[in-house]
Amino acid sequence: DKDKLLSLITPTADYADLAGCDLVVEAVFEDSGVKKSATEQAEAGLKPSAIFASNTSTIPISSLAKNSARPKNFIGIHFFSPVDKMMLVEIILGKKTGDKALATAIDFVRAIKKTPIVVNDTRGFYVNRCVLRYMSEAYKMLIEGVPAPMIENAAKAAGMPVGPLALTDETAIDLAQKIMKQTIRDLGDKAVDPKQMALINTMVDDHGRFGRKNGKGFYDYPAKPAKKKLWPGIRDLYPQLAPEKVDYEELQQRLLVTIALEAARVMEEGIVTDPREADVGSILAFGFAPYTGGALSYIDGIGAKAFVKIARNLQKKYGAEFKAPKLLLDMAEKGESFYQRFDPYAKGETRKAA
Numbered sequence: 001d002k003d004k005l006l007s008l009i010t011p012t013a014d015y016a017d018l019a020g021c022d023l024v025v026e027a028v029f030e031d032s033g034v035k036k037s038a039t040e041q042a043e044a045g046l047k048p049s050a051i052f053a054s055n056t057s058t059i060p061i062s063s064l065a066k067n068s069a070r071p072k073n074f075i076g077i078h079f080f081s082p083v084d085k086m087m088l089v090e091i092i093l094g095k096k097t098g099d100k101a102l103a104t105a106i107d108f109v110r111a112i113k114k115t116p117i118v119v120n121d122t123r124g125f126y127v128n129r130c131v132l133r134y135m136s137e138a139y140k141m142l143i144e145g146v147p148a149p150m151i152e153n154a155a156k157a158a159g160m161p162v163g164p165l166a167l168t169d170e171t172a173i174d175l176a177q178k179i180m181k182q183t184i185r186d187l188g189d190k191a192v193d194p195k196q197m198a199l200i201n202t203m204v205d206d207h208g209r210f211g212r213k214n215g216k217g218f219y220d221y222p223a224k225p226a227k228k229k230l231w232p233g234i235r236d237l238y239p240q241l242a243p244e245k246v247d248y249e250e251l252q253q254r255l256l257v258t259i260a261l262e263a264a265r266v267m268e269e270g271i272v273t274d275p276r277e278a279d280v281g282s283i284l285a286f287g288f289a290p291y292t293g294g295a296l297s298y299i300d301g302i303g304a305k306a307f308v309k310i311a312r313n314l315q316k317k318y319g320a321e322f323k324a325p326k327l328l329l330d331m332a333e334k335g336e337s338f339y340q341r342f343d344p345y346a347k348g349e350t351r352k353a354a
Contacts, residue, residue, distance in 0.1 A: 015041045023108055025077055027055040030178040032185075035059070036067040043069055051104045053077040058124040058132075058179050059186075061094035072098035075105050078125060079114075080285050081171050088284035089114045092125050115284055117277040119266075123183070126266050126278065127285040130295065131167070133258045133321065134286070135176065138164035139196045140318070141251065145241040148218065148234045154251035159289025164255065165230075167286065169217035173203050174210045202237065256298060257311060258321060259288060261328075263295035267342065268327035275338040296338040304331040 010017065018024055024046065028038045035054060043052060051073050054064050065074040076092030089109045093102065102118070109116040119126045141151050142165075152163030168176055177200045180192045203209045203217070209231070211217035219228040263278050272278045279294025292298035299307045308324045315322035324332075331341055 019045045039067040065094045071096035075101040158252035161287035165218035169211040172211040300337040308332045
């Protein structure tokens with residue numbers, strides 16, 4: 001069976017070998033210049049009906065589609081790490097993406113036994129916008145002097161399967177650096193917190209710590225059967241707070257609330273239009289505390305009014321990322337939940353993907 005499977009795979013370094021493909025998935029690293037080159041060289045030999053998909057983590061699909069001679073056939077198919085274990089795939093529609101590209105992407109994702117969700121275009125799409133908030137809050141905690149073991153344990157106590165530092169290692173710290181640099185190139189210096197940029201630069205450039213892939217990240221990865229352990233050098237990066245001075249329950253709250261707020265913003269912007277897709281996506285893509293039912297159900301479970309109060313208290317202490325969007329304020333005033341406001345079960349409703 002192994003030999004039969006491997007015989008179906010043709011590795012190549014020649015773009016000409018892509019001729020005849022119905023679907024190409026580009027997965028070069030997160031740099032718009034490299035992606036432009038890969039798109040142009042691949043498309044040069046593709047048949048006119050072929051669909052070209054990008055596995056970009058954060059760069060808007062409409063922006064990448066400008067490199068394509070056939071933007072109708074250009075779409076995002078975003079996998080999550082580790083791909084063999086993560087069941088979710090995000091399908092991202094660019095402004096010019098056609099129905100055939102969408103249908104092909106959905107068929108492909110189902111054929112490989114993954115669960116697709118369809119989202120509209122934005123930087124970071126849906127899942128990574130939430131994931132990057134989760135990681136960013138952990139970086140802030142490190143910079144504040146919160147001991148790394150407390151951050152990771154608080155995340156697990158809150159119901160997350162993987163701590164934010166371990167998750168950064170899984171996806172790669174140098175990828176986080178590339179995403180930050182690309183964001184600055186596209187949106188300017190103020191788009192990324194300079195303290196967080198300095199932390200990631202220190203890890204990658206000064207200490208050569210790229211994550212699990214090179215055995216050195218926020219964790220050390222010894223040879224099996226030994227288990228990974230937090231890198232002792234983390235505590236030397238910033239002055240450490242005494243554990244008894246850290247509000248452990250508040251750490252848990254910060255990690256969940258920052259994700260849930262971003263999910264609410266995504267709904268407000270129309271990036272995701274069905275609360276079920278937002279909830280399923282948050283659980284399958286990065287394991288948002290499954291007991292809550294998902295990021296939006298977490299808010300619904302607390303109640304919009306009570307959740308907004310929690311967010312305001314955190315905003316006073318920790319900054320603008322905890323500012324509740326207007327949608328949530330309106331829901332709090334009207335006593336609405338997401339499943340009332342965006343009722344996916346409304347009779348006779350015809351919901352469009354875009």
